[in-house]
Amino acid sequence: MRTFDLSPLFRSTVGFEHLSRMLDAASRLDEQAAAYPPYNIEKLGEDRYRITMAVAGFGDADLEVTAHDHTLIITGKAHRDEAEVQYLHRGIAGRPFERRFELADFIRVDGAALVNGLLHVDLVREVPEQMKPRTIAIETKRSPKVIEGKAA
Numbered sequence: 001m002r003t004f005d006l007s008p009l010f011r012s013t014v015g016f017e018h019l020s021r022m023l024d025a026a027s028r029l030d031e032q033a034a035a036y037p038p039y040n041i042e043k044l045g046e047d048r049y050r051i052t053m054a055v056a057g058f059g060d061a062d063l064e065v066t067a068h069d070h071t072l073i074i075t076g077k078a079h080r081d082e083a084e085v086q087y088l089h090r091g092i093a094g095r096p097f098e099r100r101f102e103l104a105d106f107i108r109v110d111g112a113a114l115v116n117g118l119l120h121v122d123l124v125r126e127v128p129e130q131m132k133p134r135t136i137a138i139e140t141k142r143s144p145k146v147i148e149g150k151a152a
Contacts, residue, residue, distance in 0.1 A: 037097055047125040056117045057094040067109045072101040
């Protein structure tokens with residue numbers, strides 16, 4: 001079964017239409033394409049994350065990191081020399097790739113760095129003040145105090 005019917009959920013929720021789109025995208029993943037390039041997702045703190053991707057053979061001019069509409073897109077297009085190279089063994093792929101990550105609400109890309117063949121993309125969750133939990137003061141209306149039959 002490759003399809004999900006989320007219509008019963010949509011009867012009692014508002015603003016979750018992107019879940020259907022996200023599940024459809026996940027069901028269409030090509031397993032072979034999902035293996036290249038390898039990556040890690042780390043949790044660095046309560047609201048900080050890092051995606052580390054092994055991009056051997058790619059320079060900073062060959063990589064593009066784009067954040068658009070709750071999606072992080074990392075694209076690699078290696079610029080090869082035009083000279084004909086004869087390989088006896090080719091273990092470094094260097095093939096073009098596009099990797100997409102769905103970002104939760106309030107997650108933004110904080111920066112990216114290429115160090116020793118690893119691309120580090122730092123993410124941070126910034127919840128707006130109005131969305132953070134807050135304590136509501138409870139007011140009570142006291143009845144007037146009665147002393148010897150007179151209202152005080």
